[in-house]
Amino acid sequence: MPESRTLRLQRALASLVLNGDEAAIEADPGRVAHQQGLTGSDLRSFRDQGPAMMTYRELARMSLIEPLETMFPVLRALLEGAGSWGGCVEAFLDARMVRSPQYRDIAPAFLGWLAATRWGQDRWPFILELAHAEILEVLVARFPDSNPLEGLHADPGPQDLIILDPATQVVSYTHAVHCACSESPVPEARPTHLLAFRDGEGLARLMELTPATAALLVQAQTCPLAEAAAALNVPDLTPVTSLLRDLRSDGAIAGFRSFP
């Protein structure tokens, strides 16, 4: 079926909003219409209404960029310091990676684009970790609510598996990205392990973990606690079970289940 004129007009407007080459679009707003095979009065309408068409570019880009500015202030400070923030955002919009109708998904889509394209990673090897750390708490805070898991018990035993709350994340970074701030956006190169979880109030909390605790929290999800502890050379389970009990009452752990 030949593409309809309506669809070509919509594609032209989307290109006018998202395409990277601002100077070329500014110089000739009809260019995007021409690229869609539009001619005559349709093509002219883009040219004759140039400034008004550019208003759409400005408004739509503003609404797409705002969540990035809000959610990634440290990354923005880092890149602005190098004169690269505008280029980064432009490359992201040009890649058309915002695929979800939910506004809250724009920032995660940006993170996905950074990961997929490795944008800036040669110059800033920590850039992906930094961006991830910046939205970690929001991702945890807004993780979709679900029904409580059933069949779990409250006290951890040596033959138990740890069942994390579905919103909880155990993350490991090669840089201390959670300590970076807008004034000092370059993180120290230091292995960092974080536990991000939702407390009883439904608010996100962040806790720094030792490497051993982080490893235990990951491994004891698939092999019994005593076995995971032994593999990590943790001789005494008493302090471990006491920490796990605390994490359960804080909301990070949903409960414990006997290893089948």
Place this chain on the structure above:
Amino acid sequence: MAQDRFTGVGLGLRRPHLEQVARMEGHGVPFWETCPENVIGDGGRYHRMACTILDRDPVLTHGLAMSVGGFDSWDEEYLRDLGEFLVRTGTPWHSEHLCFTSVDGSCLHELLPLPFTREAVRHTISRARALQARLPVPLLLENITYYAELGAKEMDEADFITAVLEGADVGWLLDVNNVYVNALNFGFDPREWLSRMPLDRVTQLHIAGHKKFGDLTVDTHGADVIDPVIDLMQWTLSRLGRPVPVLLERDNHIPDFDELLAERARIQHAYDAALVPSEVRHA
């Protein structure tokens, strides 16, 4: 009738106010408008507060990103969730914008204008009918502000909107601020414009603030409503002669809840005055 619960001036449910509203039952707001995209699939503290309010108070739903005039296929899973959400809230109808918001799967998060052409009318009618068939409540379409015409037009905006509403046989969410802003930007008389429109289809009104940027007026939802827009709302209400619900939109520069309540009360006062039967007014 369930619709009778919806009259007067309601407010959009906004994140900064959730905590206060969830704790407050006697807030005097007759109904809330909520955007399903912001609630479905969300979680955590603010989500729980929003659900408390949505389960407790009368609610109307208003979508932002359905791209009714677009070409992307429907997200059937989302539509199922939306249907469940609409039933849960008890909303008597669901509104979307008469526009497109996504192209080739790419979401623009902006209300973009449809071409004022016969082809776009036909396309939008079939999309609106297909959407209506997937919803458990009647669909309303809202007129948007636009800053440029998309392609060469074959009719004017009024004829375009009328043709879609009539062809799709859906109700109209009439945004009087959008009419006012378009009238400023394109130089027409909003009352004359409204007189040509199928007012019998109006089921709900929107009212909001806007802002001037140079020669252009933009529908920002970020300021108090100005008197000429309130006048236009009153003119419309007396033309309609029925107490359709009005929603005061405020999405930017969101003030404290108390300030927003005062703004609501001001609009409600104008609403009540417009609906006083003329014999009472002149007695």
